[in-house]
Amino acid sequence: MGNKSTASMINHYNLASLPMLATIRYWWWWASHDLAYLERIEGTKGLDFDLVQSIAKDYGIARGIRKEKSDPDGSRNRQRAHIIADAVNRRRDGFTSERSLTDRFELCLEIVDELNRRSDAAEAITHNDFVSGISKLSWFVAPKSWTMFDRLAAEAIGVKSGSARDKATRFYQHLDDTGFVKLASDMRSALPDSDRFYPERIVDQYLWLSASQEENRPLVITKTAAFLDAIGDEKRTQLLRMAEIIETNFATDLAKLIPDTHKTSKKNK
Template sequence: MTDLADDLTSMAVIDAFKWWVNNDFEFLQRTEVLDATGQRTDNEVGRMDLSTFRDIADAYGVSRNVPGSPKDDVAGKILKKLSSPEMSASLLGSMCARKDKLVEFTRANAISVIYKETGRSVNRELASALSKITWFLRPEDWTVFDRYVGVAVLRRIGSGTMQMESFYDRLAPDFKEVSAAVSKAVVRHGFHPFLTNRIIDKFLFCHGLGMFDKKLRSHGKMTDSFVRASTQNDKLQRTSVKLHRSSLVASKLALGKHVSERLDGLAEEIRPILSAVSWTEPTPALGGR
């Protein structure tokens, strides 16, 4: 089958696998978390050079928040601090302990970004960027944070450390159990276990993407309007989700029948697991806007 079921789990599975083959597998090899054959190495925490840091930031769309220079001083300083024994040890902790240390690190290492368009200087906390960078140093028991997954879980807009704290606090009680159940299915269908948390991320991402509705404003431009009370059916009808699904249908077609059918089987098996978790239920917003 090359069709893509019209549900967010199927989209998440294809999207995660697409990122896995295009980016994530290679990056995990470059950080020496995986060896040349794709096996987990003995390095509890991976190693990262500046080139890999930059490539991950570019791939995940967060490079704009880490300005470069002839010597790449900003990224180099952040990476040096991130590679300290203290930070490396923090990546071995529980999700909440790891989150606490990352929030502390992010706040202590906010950077000043001058945007060329306006010349305005803004202090930015690299919450999303560092959650993603550190996943490639220690993928176990962790998922990434960004604007969309935060919205999906918290029903409020935000991308800074306060949103990040609440996001991980909400996930933490169920994350290990859900991840373990999904991982068994991932391995059973012949995929790498590290694909597990990428699927969870993409599941949350698709839910968050569907909470923004494109509206035509009076000045003639399209803008994203946040809709807190969004059911899964509402999300599937949103323009951004439909466009994303179309792209994934094309990706699935390129994978061929054998891989596509295995991914279909995986999606079918984990759908009830992800649907049973309360993370994306349409509950009232958890504080804030």
């Protein structure tokens, strides 16, 4: 598209639509990050220490894992990553699509407690409550009908105060109450060729975009439009069609995830 302005890119690709923008941005992230992890887990049947360390870096949760100041060959840090992987893998069957989000979050808290609340504080594997980190790692072993807890996604539904546990509890309860699991299932049914692509994360991206600063939106759109320009006509057409399906069929349902009171408060700022 050359040196088109942001306004023309918005109009050309309909990137002013948050469902459109969320779908394209998550597909971009999925293709460059999540797909490789999901394929590897399919082969290994669970997380391993390499995956824990890589996912932690990609998702900004590495700081929540304790690190040895003196670990020249990295063996102690690998051991901690292995312990985290094992704690998640042992509960993989519990993260089933038949359970509510709040029930699955209880499993996350079991893992958090196992890793952090040891008799000797020096032996703790993670810092404080590794709530967001475990929600993210557990998604990779059971992505269907499950989603990650993220501070910005929670802020989109008005959950801003409290401890990580408290915010995550309210976040998942709200998603249960507003039909997240059914919405994700309906999206999967509507999208063609969605193998290993989980629209649950489109919802996550939609909430994240809803909570992000609107003054930053033009740059997000510019980057997304540049990505669409770069991937070629065939893939761009397929991806835009996918985004249009989400926008046409699920824009109203996505908007319902955000409480009216929170929408009003944002407008009045």
